Amino acid sequence: MPSQAPFWIPWNDVMVEIVNRLLECPDRRSRGRRALSARCPEQNALRNSHGASAEAAGLYVHVPVCRSKCRYCGFYSVPAAGRDTGRVVRALLQELDRYAGTAFHTAYVGGGSPTALPAEQLIALARRIREHSMRIDEFTVECNPGQVEFGLLAGLRRAGVNRLSFGAQSFRGAELELLGRGHCVEDIRRSVELARRAGFDNVGLDLIFAIPGSTLGDWQYSVEAAIDLGVEHVSAYGLSFEAGTTFDAWRREGRISHVDEDLDRAMYEWAIERLDAAGLVQYEISNFAWPGHECMHNLGYWENRPFVGIGPGAASYRDGCRTTNDADIERYVAAVESGLEAPGEVQPVTDDDAVCETAVLNLRMRAGIDLGKFHRRTGWDAMQIFAGPIQRHRDLGLIEVTDRAVRLTRQALPIADTILCDFAALE
Secondary structure, eight states, rough: OOOOOSSOOEEEEEHHHHEEEEEHHHHHHHHHOOOOOHHTTTTHHHHTTTTTSSSEEEEEEEEEEEEOEEEEEEEOOEEEETTTTHHHHEEEEEEHHHTTTTEEEEEEEEEEEEGSSSHHHHHHHHHHHHHOOOSSSSSEEEEEEEGHHHHHHHHHHHTOOOEEEEEEOSSOOOHHHHHHOOOOHHHHHHHHHHHHHHTTOOOEEEEESSSSTHHHHHHHHHHHHHHHHSSSSSEEEEEETTTSSSHHHHHHHSSOOOOHHHHHHHHHHHHHHHHHHTTTTEEEEEEETTTTSSSSHHHHHHHTEEEEEEEEEEEEEETTTTEEEESSSSHHHHHTTTTOOOEEEEEEEHHHHHHHHHHHHHBBBOEEHHHHHHHHHHSSSSHHHHHHHHHHHTTSSSEEEEEEEEEEEEGGGGGHHHHHGSSSSOO
């Protein structure tokens, strides 16, 4: 089955999910570990490179509210109705103020559903983020197609947002209803048109394949519809049944079931071919873009650069640690208003962990591990330290090696997770 980052979730949560999968790889638990700090003559290069002071970071702001919970979504959000969202936004900005002086080169506002906020609150949030770091090159806001109007999008553009990501998910009405999306097909087309009128020339759509009951024809229809809209970016995610979701409960009750593995794979492989033919180049396992329109914030995750997460449930990676804020809106707001830290978990990242995580995340990109960049970041030669898995998968035609990079072959993409687990620990 294609091993993509799971379904419609913010990039921050995509990264968290992938690192969690990495930590759960059986090989990582069972293999003996090298102590890189004792063996690597350039060990300090790694510590400096994944510390926040070494390079500009990405900023992720998690808006933890939505109008209604989608049936497949396992990530933290609460209903916006009846809640003081202004107080929530003020807490987000109060937490952001703690990073005064931090240089952000990208910003991404996700959720939840940012567009579930009143328009004036979302615009004010975007404006303050831009004022906090005028050097942001790419500033993305996630939007639900059923929750946008021209005034909101024009206000976001004036506030400095220069990229929009719409959670389209499907162009089949029955699939949108099953997913619980709360928008219709026409809303998708209308939202893209409004974005163009508001001055956005960098627009992405997220699509979900392997929806229960869907056919290859259904998926082809959605992809063709996205291409016809002329968007610059398409993300194609395979549906997962996440614990605690309505879909997971329905699956256990026998009301819905996984799409057949062969069909799942056929959907993914067809999308790669069709999007490429339309000029949308696959730059990461689940992501396709016109050249020059790859999501810079997304690439920061795959290159394992530092980032800061703001909001309940948001994750950060800086100064050699991964931290995750408490995924509870009331506790989060109370802590921030009291001047307290809000992390729910702190996980130190050792040098050997960082080496493996960098390799795994790099390999998700179609460009793979850039050998020169990897050596500068970690102090290690990837061809030497991962000689075993590289050779095994190269012999199977799943990895190719050039004088500059190590990358997955086209054949390897549908089984990527299995291969990446071989890079999760050092032999």
